[in-house]
Amino acid sequence: MANDSLKLDNQICFPLYAATREMTKRYRPLLEELNVTYPQYLVLLVLWETDRISVKALDERLFLDSGTLTPMLKRMEERGLLKRTRSKQDERVVEVALTDKGKQAEAKAAQIPLKFLEQSQLSEEEFIQLKRILTKMLDQIEES
Amino acid sequence: MANDSLKLDNQICFPLYAATREMTKRYRPLLEELNVTYPQYLVLLVLWETDRISVKALDERLFLDSGTLTPMLKRMEERGLLKRTRSKQDERVVEVALTDKGKQAEAKAAQIPLKFLEQSQLSEEEFIQLKRILTKMLDQIEES
DNA sequence: GGCAATTAAATTGTGTAAAATTTAATTGTT
DNA sequence: AACAATTAAATTTTACACAATTTAATTGCC
Numbered sequence: 558m559a560n561d562s563l564k565l566d567n568q569i570c571f572p573l574y575a576a577t578r579e580m581t582k583r584y585r586p587l588l589e590e591l592n593v594t595y596p597q598y599l600v601l602l603v604l605w606e607t608d609r610i611s612v613k614a615l616d617e618r619l620f621l622d623s624g625t626l627t628p629m630l631k632r633m634e635e636r637g638l639l640k641r642t643r644s645k646q647d648e649r650v651v652e653v654a655l656t657d658k659g660k661q662a663e664a665k666a667a668q669i670p671l672k673f674l675e676q677s678q679l680s681e682e683e684f685i686q687l688k689r690i691l692t693k694m695l696d697q698i699e700e701s
Numbered sequence: 702m703a704n705d706s707l708k709l710d711n712q713i714c715f716p717l718y719a720a721t722r723e724m725t726k727r728y729r730p731l732l733e734e735l736n737v738t739y740p741q742y743l744v745l746l747v748l749w750e751t752d753r754i755s756v757k758a759l760d761e762r763l764f765l766d767s768g769t770l771t772p773m774l775k776r777m778e779e780r781g782l783l784k785r786t787r788s789k790q791d792e793r794v795v796e797v798a799l800t801d802k803g804k805q806a807e808a809k810a811a812q813i814p815l816k817f818l819e820q821s822q823l824s825e826e827e828f829i830q831l832k833r834i835l836t837k838m839l840d841q842i843e844e845s
Numbered sequence: 846g847g848c849a850a851t852t853a854a855a856t857t858g859t860g861t862a863a864a865a866t867t868t869a870a871t872t873g874t875t
Numbered sequence: 876a877a878c879a880a881t882t883a884a885a886t887t888t889t890a891c892a893c894a895a896t897t898t899a900a901t902t903g904c905c
Contacts, residue, residue, distance in 0.1 A: 562814040563807065565746045565762065569828055570724050570817070572835035574739070575764050577721040578892075579839065580714050585894095595718070596861065602709045613883060618709065620719050623884050625862050632860080649870045649883040663707065670706040673714070678841050683834050684713050690823065690831045691716035695723065697822050722862075729863095740891065757853060767854050769892050776890080793853040793900045 583676060587669045591662050596621070597633055598666075600653075604639065605663045609654040611644070638662065727820060731813045735806050740765070741777055742810075744797075748783065749807045753798040755788070782806065 565571060581595040588598055596619075603610060603618050612630070616622055621629075630653055633639050638659040644650035679687070705711055725739040732742055740763075747754060747762050754762075756770055765773075774797055777783050782803040788794035823831070 560807070560811050563746055563749055563810060565743070565750065568746065568814070569832050570728070570739075571743060571746075572832055572839055573717075573721050573724060574743075576835045576838045577717050578764065580717060582893085584714070594860065595714075599709070599715060599718075602707055602712065602715075605707055606709065611883085616883095620722065621861090622863065624864080624886080627885055629861070647871070647883085651884065663704070666707060667704050670712070677838070679834065679837065683837070686830055687834045688713050688716055690827050691720045693827070694720045694821070694823065695716055726863080738890065755853085760853095765891090766893065768856080768894080771855055773891070791853085791901070795854065 584669075584673065587672055590665055592636065593633070593638070596625075597629060597638075598669075600626075600629070600633065601638070601659065601662060601666070604653065604655045604659065605666075609652055612651045612653065615653065633659075728813075728817065731816055734809055736780065737777070737782070740769075741773060741782075742813075744770075744773070744777065745782070745803065745806060745810070748797065748799045748803065749810075753796055756795045756797065759797065777803075 561567060584595045584598070588595065591598070591601070593601065599619055600615065603615060610618075612623055612626055615626055619626075630639065630641055634641050637656055640654050640656055641651050642654070644652050674684075709715055728739045728742070732739065735742070735745070737745065743763055744759065747759060756767055756774070759770055760766055763770075774783065774785055778785055781800055784798050784800055785795050786798070788796050818828075
């Protein structure tokens, strides 16, 4: 071991990577009723706010490109949560909109954020710090 | 929008999820010389510390199960970084050890952590807080 | 010693991720 | 109007993730 900076326990990004995977694992039982994955849940969060959005705009909101979104949105369409339609104004654009089932899922999801927070043992203060630091990381990246 | 707790901007886990993906994207050019992905780099970090380890122990260290590790370790073996061998004492166990090429990669990697930190604009203080909070999240999970 | 229970990897199936390329539609410029 | 450049999705390829199942080896218990 020539170099302490290469020790796993000294890495900052490893806990980031591991905590993210454990977080999505914790979400899984909460999302079971909706029958969606965590990334699909993020799409629903956006659609519950906007109701109708292009794939491009979803990409900008979630930082997920069409290579990820296209098959994911097709799966969600198959499950009846949303509808994909080509824009009339610009045929290149695919717009995504919730179905009634997708809209109704919001009520089922209402308790998810609280349930998740209850499970977690971080303090309010720690959540605020965590979010502030991660958002700062993301802001830098958006700039570049 | 019936429920503010379902707003994307109010989620704590979304910045966690997004920052992790952006982090691995930032690592990619740094790992190019080694010709490994970020998860493969984590395996190398462990092996540079221990030289020889079972798949099971790797799982415990990285929280990645055999479904992920087996194909990943096979790819790394194909690229000549490590060798997989069945244990003589217990034929169920597969042990992973670095090749000379894998060992030599450590020298090439020596500058990676510093280069990554230089790119980032978080303060020393923020790094310490971030790591502390994420490690706390992970500790809870290990307990359960 | 025999055999059920346990354990370690591997396999299977589904679902992300993201780089790179392709296809099709639109826009800007001459 | 013509056509090169740009743009939005889709596709292709490679590589994770992880739940669930299978296979093979080992251990525990009678």
